[in-house]
Amino acid sequence: MSETDPLRLGGHEFASRLILGTGKFSSVEVMAxxxxxxxxxxxxxxxxxxxxxxxxxxxxxxLAKLKVTLVPNTSGARTAAEAVKAARIARELCxxxxxxxEIHPNPHHLLPDPIxxxxxxxxxxxxxxxxxxxxxxxxxxxxxxxxVGCAAVMPLGSAIGTGxxxxxxxxxxxxxxxxxxPVIVDAGLRSPSEAAAAMELGCDAVLVNSAIAAAGYPAxxxxxxxxxxxxxxxxxxxxxxxxxxxxxxxxxxxxxxxxA
Amino acid sequence: MEAPRTGAFFVAMKLKVNGIAQxxxxxxxxxxxxxxxxARPEHVAVLxxxxxxxxxxxxxxxxxxxxxxxILAFMGGG
Numbered sequence: 043m044s045e046t047d048p049l050r051l052g053g054h055e056f057a058s059r060l061i062l063g064t065g066k067f068s069s070v071e072v073m074a075x076x077x078x079x080x081x082x083x084x085x086x087x088x089x090x091x092x093x094x095x096x097x098x099x100x101x102x103x104x105l106a107k108l109k110v111t112l113v114p115n116t117s118g119a120r121t122a123a124e125a126v127k128a129a130r131i132a133r134e135l136c137x138x139x140x141x142x143x144e145i146h147p148n149p150h151h152l153l154p155d156p157i158x159x160x161x162x163x164x165x166x167x168x169x170x171x172x173x174x175x176x177x178x179x180x181x182x183x184x185x186x187x188x189x190v191g192c193a194a195v196m197p198l199g200s201a202i203g204t205g206x207x208x209x210x211x212x213x214x215x216x217x218x219x220x221x222x223x224p225v226i227v228d229a230g231l232r233s234p235s236e237a238a239a240a241m242e243l244g245c246d247a248v249l250v251n252s253a254i255a256a257a258g259y260p261a262x263x264x265x266x267x268x269x270x271x272x273x274x275x276x277x278x279x280x281x282x283x284x285x286x287x288x289x290x291x292x293x294x295x296x297x298x299x300x301x302a
Numbered sequence: 303m304e305a306p307r308t309g310a311f312f313v314a315m316k317l318k319v320n321g322i323a324q325x326x327x328x329x330x331x332x333x334x335x336x337x338x339x340x341a342r343p344e345h346v347a348v349l350x351x352x353x354x355x356x357x358x359x360x361x362x363x364x365x366x367x368x369x370x371x372x373i374l375a376f377m378g379g380g
Contacts, residue, residue, distance in 0.1 A: 063378075063379065063380030064378040064379060064380075065378040065379045065380045066378065066380070067378060073378065086379055086380055087376040087377065087378070087379050088376065088377050088378065088379025088380075089347075089374050089375075089376060089377075090374065090375065090376075090377040091320045091321070091372060091373065091374060091375075092320065092339055092341045092346055092373045092374065092375040094339045094340050094341070097340055097341070099375075099377050099378070100341070100342070100345050100346075100375045100376065100377070101375075101376045101377060101378060102342070102344070102345035102375065102376055103342070103345065105376075112376070114376065115379050115380070117379055117380075130354065131347045131349065131354055131374060132347070132376075134347045134354050134356065134357075135345075135346065135347035135374065135375075135376065136376070202380065203380075229380070249380070251380035252380070
């Protein structure tokens with residue numbers, strides 16, 4: 043299915059519809075095994091000061107070996123200006139055109155600031171970035187972000203790292219119906235069944251980090267998410283049957299037990 | 303071609319590198335300051351007083367007493 047059904051982001055095509063975050067893993071090796079098991083082609087990374095005491099935290103080398111495309115995020119930014127600056131530094135570092143715009147000023151809930159996000163996306167899209175904004179599950183904002191040139195919209199399922207799943211389900215449904223760019227559920231997923239549900243709804247991809255990094259066996263969970271995303275996408279393409287209010291028999295009801 | 307403005311002389315200066323004050327002795331280039339941290343040049347981006355300096359200019363960009371240098375790398379993030 044994936045051969046003929048690529049995820050398209052700003053002129054780039056990807057067979058995998060699972061994007062992985064690289065945070066919270068217990069080691070670089072555990073992260074690398076999870077990335078491999080997931081089959082992902084896109085991974086997010088964060089820009090931080092190089093720590094000479096912990097050179098092993100530098101992910102450039104390990105991720106280059108895995109041959110994945112980097113999606114630097116702008117985490118730590120509280121304003122559009124800071125996010126734009128982070129995106130430009132990241133592009134200088136790795137040359138990737140992708141950026142995940144992530145602006146969340148409040149550490150209590152880490153919810154994205156819609157106004158600063160919109161302003162940053164406007165600037166970065168004009169600047170030639172493939173802009174992927176982490177955003178509230180708001181269908182109106184999604185259209186506005188599409189209009190300024192975002193390559194996708196990335197609404198949250200629930201707050202980052204909470205594992206509360208698709209708390210925004212009805213809003214996601216509206217976004218999928220309206221969107222002219224891919225809808226990628228980013229944040230809040232805990233289980234592969236939630237990823238499958240998002241895909242069955244018509245979402246184009248999911249971004250998962252905590253659910254895999256904090257699993258008992260991250261690589262195994264990455265494989266489970268990959269299978270769920272594939273199943274959900276296949277189900278969406280196959281076309282789910284309509285829901286009905288009344289029962290509808292699958293076996294013929296013609297009586298025979300009263301014969302003779 | 304214009305000669306590099308630094309690099310020919312041995313200098314000593316105080317810098318702030320990744321938020322920590324330190325003394326730099328050498329030719330006073332960004333390339334040396336990056337090398338001192340042990341970071342692989344192709345794995346980091348460098349800001350001089352808050353502005354990105356392209357990798358190709360690290361050998362010639364002159365440092366001055368009191369400059370702030372930030373060396374940034376990719377770490378795990380969602």
